[in-house]
Amino acid sequence: MQSKMKESDPILEVENLSASTDNLPILKGVSLTIYPGEIHAIMGRNGCGKSTLSKIVAGHPSYNITNGDIKFLGQNINSLEPEERAQSGIFLGFQYPIEIPGVSNLEFLRVSTNARRKFLNKEELDTFDFEELVKEKLEIVKMDHAFLSRSVNQGFSGGEKKRNEILQMALLEPKIAILDETDSGLDIDALRIVASGIKKISSAETGIILITHYQRLLDEIEPNYVHVMSDGQIIKTGGSDLALELEKKGYEWTDNFTQET
């Protein structure tokens, strides 16, 4: 199955990426390639650089790329603005989705969706057409319509915020989704809803990176590859059994690994 995937071109290539913030090196030569249809999991201790990697791929302005390249669909995107990356199909699901008081969730989703549709040369949706589309997508994450009239993420529970992230992913139809600890703060039922949503949205054309600490998300969504990060580097890559082994042995087991070549 994996060789079949690799017949097509990669969606995302991270090549020997080093990055810093305030002159402090965070990533120290990360390489990662995602092909269509692949699901990758990235695991590692807190502070090892997992979230930073996701933010840098999404274009966070606080980080400087000091070496290496990020290629999306074959094009170098190092210098693209975050919105250009998003419009072209890179989605970042936040570990802590941001609350934006006073901005209605419905309008926020509509403006975002239209930005992506414009890039895809699809017709932009007016409020009425968008309502129809969003109603359909709400089903995927089992969210109530009432969430749309509230301010973005304001007053949402942890689980509701994560479902709202997956709703955005469903609307934006990205080529690659990086989901940063989407499972954190979710109870068992919410985790199943979120995981089932991710599975429904993903396809043979898309790639997914799951950043997680726990096996429980990977029980719901089986990854093709599991990467272990430590101190800004990927130190081990394996199949889904690597996550099971980590669960059993803890990160101490990885302490003696060095960066994979």
Next chain:
Amino acid sequence: MEIIEQIKTSKSIDNQTEIQKICLHKLQSSPLPNPKSELWRLSNKSKFLNFLDYSINEKDPKFDAPYPNTSKSNIRLIIGENCQINLIEKNYSIQHLSEDALVKYIKEQISCFDQNENWSDLLNLSLSCTKNILGLKISGSKIPPIEIFSHASSNALNAKTLVIFLEKNCDIDLLQVNLGKDNSSLSQSTFFCLEENSSVNHGVVSYGENKSNLLNSLNVIQQKNSEYNLGSLHFKFNYARFEISIKQSEGNAKTNIKGMQITKKDEQISTYTKIDFRGPNGFLDQINKSLADDKSHAIFEGSIIVPKIAQKTDASQLSRNLLLSNLAQIDTKPQLEIIADDVKCKHGATISQLNEEELFYMRTRGITLTEASKLQLSSYFQEIISFIPVSKDRWDLLDKLLNEN
């Protein structure tokens, strides 16, 4: 002294009204505000002198209100133009105050004026001719929303005065719009008297054009069990001052204020509020927002006065400020003066910039930085705009704000 000489030369002593004579007399001993006083120390002197630089104009050119389309059910009045109104309906009445009542009320107010604190009112009443003073007595309920316009003329100094009496149990929505013109100065003074159990949702929207100036003062007296809700917005003035004085004359009244000023280029806009509790069980909830960009300067100074008689007062004053440029300046000073010992009073101030993480979040959803900033500003504005009465106009106003240069 120049402004006083100008007023004097603009009309003969015989043509001056009694009020003008009293105010001119008071102004003579204090021809300019004291620049060292708390109320005027931050005021830009050259901009203030520019305010006084224009020649006095009592006649208005034909006025085409550029303000968003009014609803047919609203009552629209323009001070200085044909303001004849005498509505006596089943549920309500709106009538002119008689000249005697108007003069009597204004004279009472003047007798309490402090020459420095009420300098803007003294100037206004020295300038305002009878035609430019609108006095209304309103009673009843289910009153259609009222819009009252004051406007300046280019290359001139205009003064407009509004006096409103709300009779017992009266309930209204009133939107006041002050419009500046190119190179103009507008002096606007408003006096509100709320009788027992009356309630008003009062909106004050002031916006200028190139090099327009505004001195806007608002004096409110609330009798017991009255409720005064003020939503205000000032923007696009070279120089503007909004001076609010509210007296809860017997306590047991409610005041809610949500105000905002937006400054750009090298503009200076300031808001001064003084809330005076003169009886027990008074309530105040106030939020003032400033947004300063470019090289502009926004000022807020608020004082809450709670004397011994005002036990059980519950007052809150918050100043929230957004600084959009490194060269812009915001001065804010909310303050409490409390003598009573059984009260609940709080105040606070914050100054921040646009939230970087909110912006990044929106940008990761494909929204451009410009659009994301607009969305964020729109959320900042909305709390205030939604408090301004006459809802139909709110969104046009928001649109105007967000699309201003």
